[in-house]
Amino acid sequence: MNEQQNTSVAVVGLGKIGLTLAAVFANNGYTVYGSDINKEVVTSINNGKSHINNEPGLDQLVADAHNNKSLSATTITADAVRKSNVIVVIVPVLVDDQNHVDYHFIDAAVQEIAKGIRKDTLVIFETTLPPGDTRNRFGNKIEEISGLRLGEDIYLAYSPERVYSNRILLDLQTYPKVIGGINEKSLRLAAEFYTNALNCQLIEVSSLETAEFSKVAECVYRDVNIALANELAQFADAKGVNMSEVIDASNSQPYSHIHAPGIGVGGHCIPIYPYFFINKGLKPGLTTMSREINDQMASYSISKMEEEIDSLENKNVLILGLSYRENVKEPTKSTTFLLLEQLRKKRANLFVHDPHFTEKEIRNYGARSLALNDEFAAEIDVIILQAYHQQYSSLDFTAFSNCELVFDGRNRLNRREITNLGMKYLGIGN
Incomplete structure (x- = not known):
């Protein structure tokens, strides 16, 4: 591999982290070829538009990279890989309903990477992985399909993403980049790449598995x-x-x-x-x-509500926040789904509000959407705060004139304001 700075990078997976990395690399002297299976994502990026909302600074970085012709995208991963001498993989790995690791997205991506990879290429996985997977599951698969030898013909490293939605650019500048390699040369090449591409502090560890484990x-x-x-x-x-x-x-x-x-x-x-x-x-x-313990908190919260109002049957219950946390549009593993499942068993009438989701999107998750200014707000009996979006900091509870109970699942609402309206207030541990 050329010891000088490598100028072509393929970023495989253009979600909120992958796109941000691609845009930063493209504004730091690299030609970046992004790949994603979503055609709409690819089209948006090729038009100079970010498909990610609420990520400060990302829109401008994508637009600048597009104008400089340093960022493009494709649905054909092997093509992006052929053009590049550094491959950064940030494809999601989740768990299924039985909490078994679900590899199907990243397995497919690795197959395509192996088809396009050339000699002297550095592959870096950033996806969070069980220890051992970079080497044993993915490195070996690339070696098997490509016929190229790990550590000799191609180089392999692992450097986990460590960022937080709504502040990814800041976190990339703030948090050290942990890096492990399959051998010393892989580690050194990855360290050189991140020094040039991100200009961040590095923590070099002794193995791929140490970096994954961390x-x-x-x-x-x-x-x-x-x-x-x-x-x-x-x-x-x-x-x-x-x-x-x-x-x-x-x-x-x-x-x-x-x-x-x-x-x-x-x-x-x-x-x-x-x-x-x-x-x-x-x-x-x-x-x-x-x-x-953490998955039982929804059940515990519902039991606390029932202690106050006896039964939730036929009660109109409004859940504030479909997202798993405040100020993002991200439903993955949201506690709202646990609440909906258990409240259905209680025969409650369920409504959800979230400013980040459309009425149709909320309906697709099996709930009825309710606007805060809807006349039916006066018929709500119970309000549950699940995600404390910024909009809820100034929520006017007078619109909920028949509400008996407000359950503050994040301990963020104004207790005095709520109780002065004659509503019961409950929180977690208070």
């Missing part, structure tokens, strides 16, 4: 910490203690970092990646218990 461990830590907060919050409820005050007081000690309790944990990361350890042989313990 990313999953980050997410397991957060899941366990949230589970601890949720367990303590339930105990605080039983003892009449305000958990929010406890956290503020406890975390004033520098070795304490208790996370916030909540109605549930969602998204692409925290409720998914612990299974990358569990399904690879991690013995039952804190990790498995934490998954159970």
